[in-house]
Amino acid sequence: MAKAPKTAYVCNDCGAEFSRWQGQCSACKAWNTISEVRLISASKPKNDRFSGYAGETQAKIQTLSEISLQQTPRFSSGFNELDRVLGGGIVPGSAILIGGHPGAGKSTLLLQVMCGLAKNMTALYVTGEESLQQVAMRANRLGLPNDKLNILSETSVEQICNLADQLKPQIIVIDSIQVMHLADIQSSPGSVAQVRECASFLTRYAKTRQAAIIMVGHVTKDGTLAGPKVLEHVIDCSLLLEGEADSRYRTLRSHKNRFGAVNELGVFGMTEQGLREVKNPSAIFLSRGDEMTSGSSVMVLWEGTRPLLVEIQALADHSMLANPRRVAVGLEQNRLALLLAVLHRHGGLQMADQDVFVNVVGGVKVSETGADLALLLALISSFRNQPLPQDLVIFGEVGLAGEIRPVPSGQERISEAAKHGFKRAIVPFGNKPKNALENMQVFTVKKLSDALAVLDNL
Numbered sequence: 001m002a003k004a005p006k007t008a009y010v011c012n013d014c015g016a017e018f019s020r021w022q023g024q025c026s027a028c029k030a031w032n033t034i035s036e037v038r039l040i041s042a043s044k045p046k047n048d049r050f051s052g053y054a055g056e057t058q059a060k061i062q063t064l065s066e067i068s069l070q071q072t073p074r075f076s077s078g079f080n081e082l083d084r085v086l087g088g089g090i091v092p093g094s095a096i097l098i099g100g101h102p103g104a105g106k107s108t109l110l111l112q113v114m115c116g117l118a119k120n121m122t123a124l125y126v127t128g129e130e131s132l133q134q135v136a137m138r139a140n141r142l143g144l145p146n147d148k149l150n151i152l153s154e155t156s157v158e159q160i161c162n163l164a165d166q167l168k169p170q171i172i173v174i175d176s177i178q179v180m181h182l183a184d185i186q187s188s189p190g191s192v193a194q195v196r197e198c199a200s201f202l203t204r205y206a207k208t209r210q211a212a213i214i215m216v217g218h219v220t221k222d223g224t225l226a227g228p229k230v231l232e233h234v235i236d237c238s239l240l241l242e243g244e245a246d247s248r249y250r251t252l253r254s255h256k257n258r259f260g261a262v263n264e265l266g267v268f269g270m271t272e273q274g275l276r277e278v279k280n281p282s283a284i285f286l287s288r289g290d291e292m293t294s295g296s297s298v299m300v301l302w303e304g305t306r307p308l309l310v311e312i313q314a315l316a317d318h319s320m321l322a323n324p325r326r327v328a329v330g331l332e333q334n335r336l337a338l339l340l341a342v343l344h345r346h347g348g349l350q351m352a353d354q355d356v357f358v359n360v361v362g363g364v365k366v367s368e369t370g371a372d373l374a375l376l377l378a379l380i381s382s383f384r385n386q387p388l389p390q391d392l393v394i395f396g397e398v399g400l401a402g403e404i405r406p407v408p409s410g411q412e413r414i415s416e417a418a419k420h421g422f423k424r425a426i427v428p429f430g431n432k433p434k435n436a437l438e439n440m441q442v443f444t445v446k447k448l449s450d451a452l453a454v455l456d457n458l
Helices: 080-086 106-117 132-141 157-167 192-209 332-345 369-384 409-421 450-458
Strands: 007-011 034-038 093-101 125-127 151-154 171-175 212-218 237-242 249-257 265-271 274-277 296-303 304-317 328-330 354-358 393-395 424-428 441-445
Touching: 007 192, 007 332, 007 393, 034 157, 080 171, 080 237, 080 249, 080 265, 080 274, 093 106, 093 192, 093 369, 106 132, 106 151, 106 171, 106 212, 106 274, 132 237, 157 192, 157 354, 171 409, 192 212, 192 369, 249 332, 274 296, 296 409, 304 369, 304 409, 332 354, 332 369, 332 450, 354 369, 369 393, 369 450, 441 450
Parallel strands: 093 212, 093 237, 125 151, 125 171, 171 212, 296 393, 328 354, 393 424, 424 441
Antiparallel strands: 007 034, 237 249, 249 265, 265 274, 296 304, 304 354
């Protein structure tokens, strides 16, 4: 008598498993996300799915000293910005996931990368969402070399790996992981079980064959990666390609990277010829007019391993309301309220009757505290209607006692500002440069009152 197939109930959002169906997931509190998953019978012999996970180890116990320390040489993707985000290039045998909203340019970027890499190595582009004709038309539209790239339209992971074994490519692109499926898993493509198992299968293939695999993943409405979060545990590197609807710029950011720094930022511009890398992102975020205006200051933001210059604008206006407004775009609102209190207590400036509006130019999100001093001086400039000098750069964290605290990588920030033609800088005393910089006058401050005194003397 045949055994009935075992079933489990899995949440599509968080991957939690339950013994019976319920309306609400008790782990992530989402409604109507639990679906039935049929489990493979345990009587079946274990197949290749579970063998040799992170490379062929032959089940031999070794000490750390016996393992070869020779680094696997990385190869360049052809895009310096992408290489920077990946930590210096693509590592053979790594599994990389690129997520992003529909239309962000994931397929375009990867097609450009693959057409470039196919000149020097065997590359395979697997598409499960588009027909081969659509991909060929896109390559033709972008003017890419199309005579070397191998392309396959398939959604079965087993079939893809069998065909790849014949070709032996050094890099494979899977577009996208949400349409792939394994024959052993009963649920539909895109479900938790399928996405998890397909990603594990492909990662295992990458490790054992030393082929780099790049998977494309879609994001949900709130911007998180569709499917279970367990996918991020399986892969080596998770990147997110973001772009505003009205902007031609796209930012590529790493959220997880086993081979480099996280929160690294790469900037691309979308053109008719596909994605082009932006060599100097500060030029985008720092588009200042010729005319000097009050309420504008420049600070140096630290993104991963790269300094970026951004402009902070502030406007203080007499309020007609009993409860004046505090609006912050690109900065944290609570931070703004905190800084206004510090300004009143330790700077002697009262803005209780003023509407305060703060904006970061270029749509940048500033989450670090190094922007505190720049924001305060922009507010004072607007309040007094006195423009700050065009060649002045400011950074520093402001404490509740009115002290100016140092920020990480202060020396590099000052050097970056000097490269862009800035002549003066107001920085915390703890970030005082060891050696005097050429064409750069650095004012170091310990308290907010010191910063206001420097500002009056400029």
